[in-house]
Amino acid sequence: MIIDPSAIPHSKLHAWLQSAVIPRPIAFASTVDNQGNINLSPFSFFNVFGSNPPTLVFSPSRRGRDNSTKHTYQNVKEVPEVVINMVRYAMVEQVSLSSCEYPKGVNEFIKSGLTAIPSTKVKPPRVAESPVSFECRVRGVKELGDQGGAGNLVICEVLLMHVKDEVLDDQGRIDPLKMDLVARMGGDLYLRMQKEGIFVVPKPNEKLGIGFDALPKAVRESTVLTGNELGRLANVSALPDTTTIKEFQSQPSVQSVLQQGTQARHRLAQYYLRQGKTEEAWKVLLD
Numbered sequence: 001m002i003i004d005p006s007a008i009p010h011s012k013l014h015a016w017l018q019s020a021v022i023p024r025p026i027a028f029a030s031t032v033d034n035q036g037n038i039n040l041s042p043f044s045f046f047n048v049f050g051s052n053p054p055t056l057v058f059s060p061s062r063r064g065r066d067n068s069t070k071h072t073y074q075n076v077k078e079v080p081e082v083v084i085n086m087v088r089y090a091m092v093e094q095v096s097l098s099s100c101e102y103p104k105g106v107n108e109f110i111k112s113g114l115t116a117i118p119s120t121k122v123k124p125p126r127v128a129e130s131p132v133s134f135e136c137r138v139r140g141v142k143e144l145g146d147q148g149g150a151g152n153l154v155i156c157e158v159l160l161m162h163v164k165d166e167v168l169d170d171q172g173r174i175d176p177l178k179m180d181l182v183a184r185m186g187g188d189l190y191l192r193m194q195k196e197g198i199f200v201v202p203k204p205n206e207k208l209g210i211g212f213d214a215l216p217k218a219v220r221e222s223t224v225l226t227g228n229e230l231g232r233l234a235n236v237s238a239l240p241d242t243t244t245i246k247e248f249q250s251q252p253s254v255q256s257v258l259q260q261g262t263q264a265r266h267r268l269a270q271y272y273l274r275q276g277k278t279e280e281a282w283k284v285l286l287d
Helices: 010-020 071-078 089-098 108-112 227-234 242-249 252-258 262-274 278-285
Strands: 027-032 038-043 046-051 054-058 081-085 132-143 152-163 182-184 190-192
Touching: 027 054, 027 071, 038 071, 038 089, 038 108, 054 132, 071 081, 071 132, 071 152, 081 152, 089 108, 227 262, 227 278, 242 252, 242 278, 252 262, 252 278, 262 278
Parallel strands: none
Antiparallel strands: 027 038, 027 081, 046 054, 054 152, 081 132, 132 152, 182 190
16 A cells, blocks of 8 residues: 555544554643643653753644644743653553643643642643653744644753652663553554563664674575574674584584474574574574
């Protein structure tokens, strides 16, 4: 299927985009207007875009049905400050409730039953139930258009970060499992961050991986190893030396597998890869 954005109604395109770009973290933004009225609303067009200065960006887009702008957008234009609160599973229904289009001046903290606590450096309050909150100065708002659905990128510089002690590990770092965050999918679907969905992909960092083109032909064309597994093999910066390979392959249990042919060799390498033992996998694959 090919979708031409200019050839379909905006409402359909919006649904396509929201279902394809997933999961999206949620910026639960608290703002105030120049009269001091508090607003609280979630936005899933959101992410972190730099650390020096620390920068978050979210977009309270224009409404597609009538081209109106949201109270959050209006507020940050009047008072260029915002608190971005992260959303955990225990509060997601209340967060959803706060997204109702209440009239301007209605305090969604009260409507949602969430707790407002004073911020340190900015006027908007933060959400007590949130595991992490960012007090931000709005450095600018980039309007991407003047029609319904157009984004309004709110560029936020983090002035202060609040992290609950309960989400820290023994080394004082954020434990993603303790955060128990949720993300938006398409339509009414959300995603809960749980252990079963978290996996490790070693980063190349300063070292260069040897690359797919350096894989032996028999390995590269394997009918057993998957693309991810070949990628893991190609991400090493150097191959084990001949002596190490021979010592490893001299083990009776390994020898018995190698004698069964290429498919058995590749299945054994796959076993090691799935155990996170990339070097052992290479020791199986190389002669």
